[in-house]
Amino acid sequence: MSTDVFVAPSTDKLAQAVEAVESLSDQIDKKSGPPSSDDVRQLAAAVDGVRQLKRAVHREEMTEAKKYLASLGADASGPGARSTGIGSKSAWSAEAASRITKTVGAYGIKAITTGGVDVPQPVESLPVTMPVAPARVLELLINRKPLEGNVFSYLQQTRRDNAAAPVADNQVKPTSVYTFEDVEDKAKVIAHLSEAIPLRYLEDHDELRRVLSDQMAEDLYAVIEEEALLGDGTGEHFRGLSNTVGVRAQPFSGNVLQTLRKARTTLTIAGETPTAWVLNWTDVEAIDLLREDGATGGFMADIDAKIFGNLPTVGSNLVPAGTAFLGDWNQTRLYVRDAGRLDADVSGPLFDRNQFKLRYEGRFGFAVLRPAAFVAIDLAA
Numbered sequence: 001m002s003t004d005v006f007v008a009p010s011t012d013k014l015a016q017a018v019e020a021v022e023s024l025s026d027q028i029d030k031k032s033g034p035p036s037s038d039d040v041r042q043l044a045a046a047v048d049g050v051r052q053l054k055r056a057v058h059r060e061e062m063t064e065a066k067k068y069l070a071s072l073g074a075d076a077s078g079p080g081a082r083s084t085g086i087g088s089k090s091a092w093s094a095e096a097a098s099r100i101t102k103t104v105g106a107y108g109i110k111a112i113t114t115g116g117v118d119v120p121q122p123v124e125s126l127p128v129t130m131p132v133a134p135a136r137v138l139e140l141l142i143n144r145k146p147l148e149g150n151v152f153s154y155l156q157q158t159r160r161d162n163a164a165a166p167v168a169d170n171q172v173k174p175t176s177v178y179t180f181e182d183v184e185d186k187a188k189v190i191a192h193l194s195e196a197i198p199l200r201y202l203e204d205h206d207e208l209r210r211v212l213s214d215q216m217a218e219d220l221y222a223v224i225e226e227e228a229l230l231g232d233g234t235g236e237h238f239r240g241l242s243n244t245v246g247v248r249a250q251p252f253s254g255n256v257l258q259t260l261r262k263a264r265t266t267l268t269i270a271g272e273t274p275t276a277w278v279l280n281w282t283d284v285e286a287i288d289l290l291r292e293d294g295a296t297g298g299f300m301a302d303i304d305a306k307i308f309g310n311l312p313t314v315g316s317n318l319v320p321a322g323t324a325f326l327g328d329w330n331q332t333r334l335y336v337r338d339a340g341r342l343d344a345d346v347s348g349p350l351f352d353r354n355q356f357k358l359r360y361e362g363r364f365g366f367a368v369l370r371p372a373a374f375v376a377i378d379l380a381a
Contacts, residue, residue, distance in 0.1 A: 010060055014053040021046045130275065130329070134312050137225040140276050140329040147337040147365065150187050154333065155180040157370045158246055162271075183367065187337035188236045190223050191361030192216065199346065199354050213342060216360040220340075226318045228332065228366050229278070229325070238366040241325060241332070246371030252378045256287060261307050263326050263377045272328055272373045277308060279324040281315040283379055327374030335365030 024046055130142045145152075159179035167173050194212060201208055226240075233239030241247060248270075250263040260277075267274050279287075287307075290300045304310055311326075319325070343359040350356060368374070 010053055010056040014050065014057055017046070017050045017053050021050055130312075132312075134276060134314050136221075137229060137278060137314060137316050137318065138221055140278070140314060141224075141228060141332055141334045143330055143333045143369075145333055145335050147187055147335050147363075150337060150363070151184065152187070152335050152365055153182060153184045154367045154369065156183050156246075156368065157181075157372070160370075160372065185239075185365055185367070187335060187363040187365045188227075188238060189361060189363050190220055190227075191359065192219065194358040196350060196353070196355040196357055199356050202356070212358055213360075216342075216358060217340070220360055220362065222318070224334070224364060225316065228334070229316075229318055231366070238364075239368075240366070241327075241368060241374060242323075242376060244368045244371045247368070248372060248375040250375050250377040252381055255381075256283070256379050257290070257303070257307050259377060259379060260287075260324065260326075263324075263375045264307075264309055266375055267326065267328075267373070270372060274309075274311060274326050274373075275329050276312040276314055277324060277326050278314045278316055278319055279379075280319045280321040281317055282321045283324065284313065284315045322378065322380035324377040324379055325374060326377065328370075331368065331370040331373040333367045333369055335367070337363035337365070 021043070024043055028043065131139055134140055157178065158181050159177055161177040163174035163176040165174050194216065197208075227238035229240050230242050231238035231240035232243050248266055250259060250266055253259045253262050264274065287303065288299075290303070292300050304313075338361075340360065340362045343361075344356060345359075346356045
């Protein structure tokens with residue numbers, strides 16, 4: 001693959017045909033009187049030749065674009081390219097390829113090799129439904145909202161005291177307290193670059209582009225998850241769940257199972273309806289391997305029902321071992337300003353060295369709408 005801008009083989013012929021039409025038109029204009037029927041036939045034939053060559057150039061450019069995109073491992077033919085949502089990495093690549101192909105059709109191959117194109121949103125910007133068995137934290141963040149600008153605000157509920165009671169005639173009704181705070185924040189850029197990579201790798205290894213695009217998107221998802229859980233709110237970091245004032249705390253109590261069960265009771269008494277747990281994978285394993293009578297007894301049964309309340313449990317290495325979260329994940333919101341943009345570059349020093357770089361970035365914000373709907377759990381004795 002060359003770093004030069006692709007020029008269709010028929011381009012020179014098209015330029016010559018256009019010049020021939022202009023020349024013939026000038027000759028006809030210089031003649032006295034109206035053009036003859038022969039003049040009209042010649043001009044019409046010349047114009048028709050230009051049209052055919054334009055179509056040939058377009059076909060050649062699209063063929064070159066599809067060869068380029070074939071290294072993504074995606075079908076760029078259009079109807080077959082589709083997206084199946086979060087975590088569908090090959091589908092994401094296919095849809096990105098389809099959109100890039102359309103860009104090439106309008107602006108030429110240079111739009112891919114030294115420019116950028118908006119790619120399909122790996123993080124949907126509209127509310128979605130939590131899977132029955134969510135596999136990652138991102139699948140718990142189902143409340144999503146698109147942003148028109150970079151700054152956003154939301155109401156965070158800081159207090160909910162229910163004073164409802166039976167009231168006799170002519171008596172003053174009790175007042176329940178529902179306190180909200182107006183919070184302002186901005187979308188944060190999450191981005192990364194690939195290192196400079198030799199272009200010959202693309203020629204020798206067809207799967208490289210797909211691997212790079214998939215892994216760059218996947219790694220960006222992980223940062224969104226980490227920020228939503230652990231961001232400290234400083235600089236360009238989200239204010240994540242663990243650093244949000246008002247999130248309930250469940251200290252260690254007796255043993256891990258007892259502590260988890262008490263956390264569920266805490267939310268139940270508060271009138272909250274949790275939707276999922278998040279634990280470190282090592283803690284998930286330790287709970288799964290618990291035995292009834294020490295090291296020799298059978299594995300404990302009905303943990304899901306008795307302890308977890310049959311709620312989904314999501315394992316994540318992003319959660320520190322010995323820490324867990326339980327809550328109503330509908331009470332979070334992921335704001336999406338720019339769900340994803342993939343840029344490729346072979347210019348400047350990269351051109352001199354026959355290298356390329358990729359950049360993937362998006363802009364996101366995060367909010368905990370009701371901190372009291374969550375409890376942070378200490379699993380360490």
